[in-house]
Amino acid sequence: MTQQVSSSPFLKPFFLKMPVRVVSPLRQRRHTLPASEFRNLTPQDAISVFEIEREAFVSVSGECPLTLDEVLNFLGQCPELSLGWFEEGQLVAFIIGSGWDKERLSQEAMTRHVPDTPTVHIHVLSVHRHCRQQGKGSILLWRYMQYLRCMPGLRRALLICEDFLVPFYRKAGFKEKGPSAISVSSMHFQEMEYLLCGQAYARRNSGV
Numbered sequence: 001m002t003q004q005v006s007s008s009p010f011l012k013p014f015f016l017k018m019p020v021r022v023v024s025p026l027r028q029r030r031h032t033l034p035a036s037e038f039r040n041l042t043p044q045d046a047i048s049v050f051e052i053e054r055e056a057f058v059s060v061s062g063e064c065p066l067t068l069d070e071v072l073n074f075l076g077q078c079p080e081l082s083l084g085w086f087e088e089g090q091l092v093a094f095i096i097g098s099g100w101d102k103e104r105l106s107q108e109a110m111t112r113h114v115p116d117t118p119t120v121h122i123h124v125l126s127v128h129r130h131c132r133q134q135g136k137g138s139i140l141l142w143r144y145m146q147y148l149r150c151m152p153g154l155r156r157a158l159l160i161c162e163d164f165l166v167p168f169y170r171k172a173g174f175k176e177k178g179p180s181a182i183s184v185s186s187m188h189f190q191e192m193e194y195l196l197c198g199q200a201y202a203r204r205n206s207g208v
Contacts, residue, residue, distance in 0.1 A: 019049035034086075038143055039095060041082040046071045048091040049084075049126075057124045064182050065124040066096065070111060074098050074123070077113045080151070081120055085136065093127040093140045097157070105158050105191055107182055118155035120148060141172050149196050156196055160183045 015100050040047065050068045057064050066074070076081060076098055081097035098113035100121040109121050122144075128138050159178045161169060170176070174192040182189055 035088065037086045038140075039086070040079045040086060041084045041096070043045065043072050043080055045084060045091060045094075046075055049075075049094055049096070052091065052094065052128050053124060053126045055129055061186070065110075071096065073111075073114060078115070080139045082126050083140065083147060085140050087131075091128070092131045093125075093136045095122060095125045095144045096141060097122045097144075100158065104177065105160060105180060105182060110182065116153070118153055120154060120157045122157055122159040137168075138172065145194060145196070154196050157194040158190050160193065162189060163188065166190055166192070 003053060016080075024170070025178070046068060049071050050064075050066075053064055053066065053071075078098050078149075081099065083095050084091050085093040097119040097120045098117050099111075100109050100112075100119045101114040101117040102119075110123070124135060125141060127140075145157065148157060159169065159174070162180055166176065169192050174194045177191040177193050180189040180191040181192075
């Protein structure tokens with residue numbers, strides 16, 4: 001058997017080796033993949049990530065927040081700042097972040113990871129088209145923010161979003177910092193901030 005051990009309540013547990021008990025194949029579960037799992041992403045997840053991102057953003061704005069090369073770059077440099085939601089082994093939603101070392105986000109922040117900094121730049125949150133309108137984006141964002149709170153040295157998270165998404169992020173606890181200096185094509189954004197310190201640790205309201 002195995003003893004399940006987790007350093008954080010929000011990520012996939014790891015396992016310690018224990019004496020193995022032989023189980024008859026007839027008693028083994030038919031499906032071994034967990035029904036629902038949250039874990040850090042790896043470069044091996046990049047294609048699935050990019051396919052979900054491309055479908056979600058190109059159809060709306062014509063632009064992807066991250067190219068496939070940038071997805072691979074961030075998942076290689078800072079996989080610990082990503083979080084994926086898997087159901088039956090399939091990616092259904094994800095967040096990708098990177099480190100940043102300035103007070104405000106700039107164009108450089110879109111493609112750069114600065115290690116060992118107190119600020120996380122959230123590049124993208126996306127949900128598979130078959131799983132939208134189910135609250136998955138809100139749930140994943142809540143789990144991600146609580147996960148960041150457990151990481152030593154992190155103090156805040158920054159992101160940019162279009163005006164119509166401001167209420168979504170405000171509801172999640174983000175505050176507006178004003179118009180962003182970043183622009184993509186003809187799109188303009190608001191910059192938002194979430195302080196990871198000094199906030200009460202609260203269980204998410206499942207009705208949100």
